[in-house]
Amino acid sequence: MSFLEFVEGPLFAVAAGIFLFGAFWRIVGIIRIGRKKDIAPPKASAAAGFVKGNLRHFLPRGIFAKRTAVHIIAGYGFHLGLFVLVFFGAFHVEFLNERILGFAWPTLPRWGFILASEIAFAGLIVLWVRRISDPVMRLISTPDDHIGSWLTFIMMLSGCFALQESHEMLRAMHMLIVDIWLIYFPFSRLMHAFTFVLSRGNSGATYGRKGMNL
Amino acid sequence: MQYLIHMSRKLLWLGALMLLLFAFTAPQLMAQSVRPPGNAVNLDDGTEPGPSNALGDVSDTEIWDQFRGGDPANLLGPALDGQAMTTTGQQWRMVRENLIRKYLGWLPLIVIGLLAVFYLIRGPMRISAGRSGKTIPRFSHNARLAHWFMAAVFIILGLTGLIILLGRPVIAPYLGLQANSILTSAAMQGHNLFGPLFIVALVWLFIKFVRGNFFQLVDLKWIFKLGGFFGSHVSSRQFNFGEKSWFWMVILGGIVISATGILLLFPWLVDDIRWLQLSTIFHALAAVVLIAVAFGHVYVGTIGMEGSIDSMLKGEVDENWAKEHHDLWYEEVTGKSAKEETS
Amino acid sequence: MSDVTDTAVRKFLEHTDSEAASFFEACVHCGECAEACHFHLSTGDPKYTPTYKLRPMERAYKRDKAPFSSLKKMLGLAPKPVTEEELREWEELVYDSCNMCGRCTLVCPMGIDIAGTIRKMREGYAAAGLVPEGLQRSAEFVKKTTSPMGVTLKALKAQIAHQEKETGIKIEIDKKGADYMATFSSMEVMGYPEVLGAYAKLFKRAGLSWTISSVAYEATNVGVQIGSAPMAKEILERVVKAAEDLEVKAVISPECGHAYGAIRWAGPNMMGRQFKFEVVHIIELLDQLRREGKIPAGTKDGRRMTLHDPCQIVRRGGLLKEPRKLLDESCDDFIEMKGAGVTNFCCGGGGGVSANPRAEELKTKAFSRKVDQLNGVEDLEAVVVPCGNCRTVFEDGLDAYEMDLEVIGLSELVAATLDDSDEKQG
Numbered sequence: 001m002s003f004l005e006f007v008e009g010p011l012f013a014v015a016a017g018i019f020l021f022g023a024f025w026r027i028v029g030i031i032r033i034g035r036k037k038d039i040a041p042p043k044a045s046a047a048a049g050f051v052k053g054n055l056r057h058f059l060p061r062g063i064f065a066k067r068t069a070v071h072i073i074a075g076y077g078f079h080l081g082l083f084v085l086v087f088f089g090a091f092h093v094e095f096l097n098e099r100i101l102g103f104a105w106p107t108l109p110r111w112g113f114i115l116a117s118e119i120a121f122a123g124l125i126v127l128w129v130r131r132i133s134d135p136v137m138r139l140i141s142t143p144d145d146h147i148g149s150w151l152t153f154i155m156m157l158s159g160c161f162a163l164q165e166s167h168e169m170l171r172a173m174h175m176l177i178v179d180i181w182l183i184y185f186p187f188s189r190l191m192h193a194f195t196f197v198l199s200r201g202n203s204g205a206t207y208g209r210k211g212m213n214l
Numbered sequence: 215m216q217y218l219i220h221m222s223r224k225l226l227w228l229g230a231l232m233l234l235l236f237a238f239t240a241p242q243l244m245a246q247s248v249r250p251p252g253n254a255v256n257l258d259d260g261t262e263p264g265p266s267n268a269l270g271d272v273s274d275t276e277i278w279d280q281f282r283g284g285d286p287a288n289l290l291g292p293a294l295d296g297q298a299m300t301t302t303g304q305q306w307r308m309v310r311e312n313l314i315r316k317y318l319g320w321l322p323l324i325v326i327g328l329l330a331v332f333y334l335i336r337g338p339m340r341i342s343a344g345r346s347g348k349t350i351p352r353f354s355h356n357a358r359l360a361h362w363f364m365a366a367v368f369i370i371l372g373l374t375g376l377i378i379l380l381g382r383p384v385i386a387p388y389l390g391l392q393a394n395s396i397l398t399s400a401a402m403q404g405h406n407l408f409g410p411l412f413i414v415a416l417v418w419l420f421i422k423f424v425r426g427n428f429f430q431l432v433d434l435k436w437i438f439k440l441g442g443f444f445g446s447h448v449s450s451r452q453f454n455f456g457e458k459s460w461f462w463m464v465i466l467g468g469i470v471i472s473a474t475g476i477l478l479l480f481p482w483l484v485d486d487i488r489w490l491q492l493s494t495i496f497h498a499l500a501a502v503v504l505i506a507v508a509f510g511h512v513y514v515g516t517i518g519m520e521g522s523i524d525s526m527l528k529g530e531v532d533e534n535w536a537k538e539h540h541d542l543w544y545e546e547v548t549g550k551s552a553k554e555e556t557s
Numbered sequence: 558m559s560d561v562t563d564t565a566v567r568k569f570l571e572h573t574d575s576e577a578a579s580f581f582e583a584c585v586h587c588g589e590c591a592e593a594c595h596f597h598l599s600t601g602d603p604k605y606t607p608t609y610k611l612r613p614m615e616r617a618y619k620r621d622k623a624p625f626s627s628l629k630k631m632l633g634l635a636p637k638p639v640t641e642e643e644l645r646e647w648e649e650l651v652y653d654s655c656n657m658c659g660r661c662t663l664v665c666p667m668g669i670d671i672a673g674t675i676r677k678m679r680e681g682y683a684a685a686g687l688v689p690e691g692l693q694r695s696a697e698f699v700k701k702t703t704s705p706m707g708v709t710l711k712a713l714k715a716q717i718a719h720q721e722k723e724t725g726i727k728i729e730i731d732k733k734g735a736d737y738m739a740t741f742s743s744m745e746v747m748g749y750p751e752v753l754g755a756y757a758k759l760f761k762r763a764g765l766s767w768t769i770s771s772v773a774y775e776a777t778n779v780g781v782q783i784g785s786a787p788m789a790k791e792i793l794e795r796v797v798k799a800a801e802d803l804e805v806k807a808v809i810s811p812e813c814g815h816a817y818g819a820i821r822w823a824g825p826n827m828m829g830r831q832f833k834f835e836v837v838h839i840i841e842l843l844d845q846l847r848r849e850g851k852i853p854a855g856t857k858d859g860r861r862m863t864l865h866d867p868c869q870i871v872r873r874g875g876l877l878k879e880p881r882k883l884l885d886e887s888c889d890d891f892i893e894m895k896g897a898g899v900t901n902f903c904c905g906g907g908g909g910v911s912a913n914p915r916a917e918e919l920k921t922k923a924f925s926r927k928v929d930q931l932n933g934v935e936d937l938e939a940v941v942v943p944c945g946n947c948r949t950v951f952e953d954g955l956d957a958y959e960m961d962l963e964v965i966g967l968s969e970l971v972a973a974t975l976d977d978s979d980e981k982q983g
Contacts, residue, residue, distance in 0.1 A: 022625075029624030030582055035574035040825045041835075043875055057668040060589070063900045064664045067592040070359060075587075075666070114407055122363075122411050129362035133527055134355055136588040139603040140612075145586050160407050161400035169396050187625055192585045192667065199583035200668035202576040207662075207670075210822060210875035214662050214899065 004172040007179055008099070015179035022186025027194055042209040049208015050201040056213055057200045071130065078123025082156070084108070084116040091165075117160060124153055144189045152190075155181045306491040314498050319380050322506040329513045336443070340520045341534050349530035350547060357422040358529055364415040364464075370408050372505045377401035379498055409475050416468045426452040427461045432542065442539075452543040460511055463504065470500040561685045562641045568681035569617040577674050578623070581615045583667040584608055590661035590671060595902050595926040596654045596919065607661040607671045610650040613639045614678045644687060651678055652689045653916035657815075658868035658903035672873065675908075679784020688783050691913040695779045699792065703775045705912065706743035710771055716746055717769070720754040726761050728753060731803065732768035737842075738805040738834075739769055740776035740796060742813040744945035745966075752812070755972035759843065762975060763851035767809070773799035776816040781823070782909030790827045793820060800834050807835040809842060812943040812966055814869035814907045821874075838870065840943060843971055844879040847886065854886040855976030860938040861890040862965070863931070865951070866901040867944035880943055880967060887974040892937075894930045902926045904942075906950030924954035931962065939963035941970060 001009070038046070060068050086092055090107040097104040108116065128149045131137045155177045162170035185191065207214045353361075377385065378401050386394035433455040435448065441456050442448040453461070474493035477483060481490055515522045521535035536544040541552035573581070590607035591597040597605040616636045620626055629635040657672040665671070682688060688696075695705035702709050717728050729735065737760070745752050760767050773796040780789025800808045810817040821836045837845075846852045864884055870876050877898060884891045896902065905923035910916050931937060942948045942964050951964045 026582070026624040030578045031575055033573070033575040033578050033622070035576050036826065038826060039829075039831060040822050041831070053668050057666055060664045060666075061900055063896050064589075064592060068589055068664060070356065071587065071589060117407060118411055121408070122414065125366045126359060126363055129359055129366060130355075133358040133362055133529070134588060135528055136591045136597070136603040136606045137586070138528070140586045140588060140606055140609050142586065157404065160404050163403040163407070164399045167396045167399055170400055187629070189585055192583055195579060195583040196667045198575075198579035202579050203662060203668045203670035203673070206576070206673065207873075210873070212872065212875050212877070212899070214659065214668070214872070 002168070004168050004175070007172050007175040008095075011179045012099070012175065015182035019182040019185050023191065023194055026186055026191055027198070030195070030198060038206075038209060040209070043211035044208055046205040046209045049204040049206070049213065051204070052208060052213045053202075053204015054197060054200045056204070070126065074123045074126035074130070076123070077119045078127060081116045081118075081120025081123060082152075085113055085120060088116075089113045117156070121153075121156060121160075124149065124156070128153070142189075147184075148189045151177075151181050151184060302488055302491065306495070309495060310498075314495065315379065315383055318498060318502045319376075319384065321502055322509060325506040325509050329509060329518075333513070333518065338517055338520060339443075341532065341538060343534040343538065345521070345532045346534045348533045349524075349528075350533055350536055350544070351529055352525045352531045352536070353529045354422075355529060358526055360415070360418040360422040361526055364412075364419045367408055367411050367415045368504075368508065371405060371412055372501070372508070374401035374405040374408070375498075375501055376505070378405060379502075406479060409479060412468070412475070413472045416465070416472060420465055423461055427458045429455070429458055433458065447538070449542050450540045451546070452540060454540070456514075460507065463507060467500040467504045470496055471504070474500075559641045561687065562639060562644060565613075565644055565681040565685040565687070566617045566621070566639055568684045569614045569678065570622050572677040572680045573614070573618045573622055576670075577614075577677055578618060580667075580669040580671075580674055581611075581618050582623070584615070584669055585667070587666065589664045589666065590669075593660045593664040595658075595660070595905060595923045599922045599925045600919070604650065605654050607655070608669070610647070610655055611671060611674055611678060613643055613647050614674070614681065644682070644685070648682065648687050648689070649915075651675060651682060652692070652909060653913060653919055654910075656868065656903045656905060656907035656910055657873075658907060659873045660868070660900070660903060663872075663900055676781070676784060680786060681784075683783045683785035683788070689909075689913045689915055691915065692779065692783050692909050695912045696783060696788065699775075699779050703773070703792075703795065704743040704746075705775075705777055705779045706747060708743040708746050708775070710774070713746055713769075713774055716750040717753060720750060720757065723751075724754040724757050726754075726757040728757050729766075729768045731771050732766065733803050734805075735766040735768040735803065736806050737765060737767040737809050737837075738773075738800050738803055738807075739767055739809040739811065739839075740816070741769075741774060741811045742777045742816060742945040743775060744777075744949055745811060745813070746774075748949060749945065749966055749969075751969050752966055755966075755968040756839075758972045758975065759846070759852055759968065762977070763846045765846075765851075768803065768805070770796075770799040770803060776811050776813055776820075778816060778819040779909075779912075781815050781819045782912065786827065789819065789823070793824055793827055796820065797824070797828060797832055800832070805834055807837050807842075808832075810836060810838045812839055812867075812870075812945055812968060814867045814944045814946055817874050818869050838874070838876060839968055840870065840876055840879045840883065843968065844883055847883065847971075852971070853976040854971075855974055857886075858888040858970060858974055859890065860888065860963070861892060861934075861936055862888055862939040862941055863892050863894050863934050863937060864897060865894075865904065865927070865940055865942045865947060866897060866899075867942070867947050868901070868903045868907055870944060871901065872899050880941075883967060883971055884941060887970050892934050895933045896930060902930055904944075904947040904950040904954070906946055911946055911950055920950070921954060921957050924950065924958070927951075927954065928958050928960065931960070937962060939965055941965050941967055943967040 060072070088106075088108045090110075090113065093104050093107050128146075131141055131145065131149070155174070158170070158174040158177045162174045165171070203214065377397055381394050381398045381401070385397060389397075430451070432449055432451060436442075436450060436455040439446050439448045441454065448454070474497040477490060477493045478497065484490065515526065519539075521532050524535075525531045533544070533548075537552040544550075544552045586608065588606060591603065591605070594605060594607050597603070597607075603609070617639050620630065620635045620638060626635055655672070655675050657675050659670070659672040661671045662668060698707040699705050701707070714730075717730070721728055739756060741752070756767065775792075776796075778789050778792045780786070780792050796808065808820065810820055817838050821838070824836065825831050843852065847854070862884075864880060866872065866877075866880070871880070894901075903923075904927055905920045910920050931940065940951065940962055942951050943966060945966075948964055948966065955962050955964070
């Protein structure tokens with residue numbers, strides 16, 4: 001078995017398995033801790049609050065716009081760019097089609113892929129330099145924050161390096177780092193990709209009962 | 215004893231530097247030249263018949279002359295009617311191989327060497343009054359973000375660019391052609407993807423730092439006193455002459471790099487291939503000059519001058535640092551005299 | 558681990574339910590919460606970043622209760638255990654620099670309720686005895702007199718007598734079967750006793766019967782501020798028992814911040830059962846009475862005034878519209894401050910901070926955000942502050958910043974602008 005076959009085959013299967021099982025286990029674990037039922041007479045629906053809370057926090061209120069502008073722009077640039085390039089990049093859809101799903105969907109032209117990647121890179125770089133240059137971020141950041149950022153960046157960079165599709169080694173390196181990233185994911189801060197639904201929902205529900213949508 | 219430890223640390227640095235220099239020297243010497251070797255034989259001196267599969271008794275030179283439109287001196291002009299090829303590419307290749315690739319790569323190394331020597335002789339410049347423990351704000355968060363975003367993009371582009379430029383002469387002899395091919399392919403993709411981000415970073419940097427970077431009379435005095443690098447105090451406002459020069463080098467050099475880079479990314483934008491040839495020359499020239507001076511910038515901003523890194527990492531600087539290096543700015547910002555001691 | 562640490566960590570873990578856990582798991586340390594916190598904004602000190610205040614509890618959770626925590630401990634990758642030194646270092650952050658105002662939640666991309674989690678974190682601190690002296694003293698007063706300021710029944714009766722004289726209306730004590738039982742904050746009773754007269758006037762006009770309990774007149778709940786669930790429950794039980802003994806239809810929560818949340822939202826959960834009465838905030842009640850036409854508005858107050866939204870009543874209490882409607886009808890020149898309503902700045906004194914002399918300087922500094930808000934309204938003459946604690950903070954703060962502004966309570970304003978054309982016969 002070649003190195004490429006290994007990282008795209010058995011190692012990928014293990015990594016994906018750890019990723020899926022780990023994420024599921026963690027989410028279920030959080031929910032299972034449980035919370036006492038709130039018996040105070042509600043003013044409005046907590047369930048509706050759960051949903052509203054999830055939607056409301058996609059954008060901070062206008063009064064905070066100036067203070068949070070760079071963070072929001074860089075944050076969305078990174079997340080949206082990454083989402084687009086992963087799920088609409090021809091190489092990725094091809095991989096998913098062949099390896100897992102058995103079907104494909106329309107993908108971006110190469111220039112669209114490059115553009116999405118550029119936005120994603122710019123966003124991630126700005127987010128990380130923000131983390132090291134803002135006194136608040138410098139105080140509250142932990143190693144997990146930095147590792148998460150760098151691992152994601154290196155994963156994206158290795159993908160960028162393999163764009164010419166002319167050397168197996170570059171493709172294999174990218175896949176290897178993807179596998180490492182998938183294994184790291186469920187044990188780290190990267191899980192915010194799933195946990196944000198719970199946290200927004202929980203406070204949305206708590207405030208929703210009081211008739212407030214924070 | 216302390217002195218011995220101190221000196222041996224310095225010697226270790228010097229040794230490391232020499233090793234680095236040597237590592238780069240060797241392959242440069244081994245780099246292939248593009249001229250034919252001295253003992254080559256010219257088959258076209260008219261005495262020997264042409265190769266057996268030649269098309270008659272017209273010499274090779276004459277055949278190529280015809281392709282070139284008949285004028286052996288026309289090495290640089292655009293294609294004429296009936297001309298099948300130009301040789302401007304050859305001229306370009308000469309410049310790129312023999313000037314750029316052979317010599318330009320030395321520039322950053324020379325700068326690193328000079329910095330090392332300067333550090334060994336002068337040492338890091340400490341804040342003479344010591345840290346006061348009180349700070350004043352110097353750069354806004356947005357300005358810091360602009361700087362570090364540019365730094366990140368610059369480093370990525372610089373490294374990938376150097377690999378593309380110097381891979382063949384410098385890396386291939388050590389790691390082999392296959393490894394070089396992998397590295398260069400990776401570098402090319404990375405360089406092309408991050409290139410447009412440099413333009414974004416440049417615009418952001420310009421907007422955040424242009425105010426305060428215009429040259430003034432006080433800068434002349436700074437030049438005459440050699441920036442205080444060799445003793446003596448010089449006055450400065452928010453940015454001194456050195457910083458201002460670096461800013462404009464980055465902006466102007468950056469504009470050259472950006473414009474040439476755009477042409478190289480989208481070559482169909484021009485009809486005449488000479489634009490692209492010039493672009494590669496000026497792109498490399500401006501980039502390597504910036505890389506070389508960037509080492510100086512990083513040196514002063516980190517180990518070369520105590521207290522400098524705070525300005526860009528935390529946005530605040532120690533008051534004594536401000537009074538020593540940017541006294542006029544300190545007075546403007548705080549309203550206090552720079553000559554008074556900070557309690 | 559010391560006893561103190563043991564107890565604190567145990568309580569941290571006990572009170573980390575799935576809600577708090579989801580918050581710890583979702584925080585990506587993005588620092589936005591600092592942009593909303595008046596303590597950080599007024600001092601520039603990064604240690605006042607709201608998420609940072611939760612650090613010891615977050616660490617305890619991630620070490621001992623989070624999914625995969627045992628696995629990480631085996632591999633030596635779990636966070637280090639919380640030390641007593643850290644707990645003591647954090648005491649000032651948990652008590653002096655957090656009003657549990659909830660403003661940070663507004664800006665958090667993950668919608669984390671840091672205020673509510675600080676409340677849970679204080680359970681650990683209270684159980685371990687790491688509570689600021691000022692709050693401890695309040696707790697002792699409450700044990701002796703039910704009031705955190707030591708207001709005895711005698712003192713209350715004196716204030717009541719004075720207000721009866723002023724208004725000419727009798728105020729009943731311990732009247733069984735009354736419609737409403739009113740509770741008050743000690744701050745109101747001693748500092749702004751006109752509110753008693755205002756209630757009398759308004760309820761007489763509305764034609765409803767009300768009373769004050771001689772054993773449960775205090776609305777504030779120092780247990781909530783300290784963060785001790787047992788203490789909070791004990792204080793609340795007194796009010797619940799008195800109300801149920803007097804068989805009132807509803808208990809009125811006064812113009813006080815946390816008192817409303819304590820009885821309305823936390824109350825039944827603390828008691829483990831529903832109350833035999835309703836809970837209504839005085840502002841809610843006045844708004845309801847006005848809509849029913851029972852307290853029609855008369856001549857409006859002509860001063861230019863604005864409204865300060867107490868955090869526990871508006872943002873965390875749910876009464877956003879009511880105070881505004883009442884103000885609109887009671888005054889001619891009501892102008893909202895920039896950022897009023899849900900995004901309002903806390904006065905800086907809630908959550909036990911104003912009872913904590915150690916936090917005095919910090920609290921005054923934090924008030925500078927409020928000062929900015931007030932200065933944004935030109936020619937402001939008065940500010941309506943429907944919370945007794947906020948009122949005191951305002952008076953101290955305006956004094957410190959040398960601002961000349963009148964501070965008014967909402968009930969008093971509504972009572973003063975009541976249409977009393979019918980009364981002229983009386």
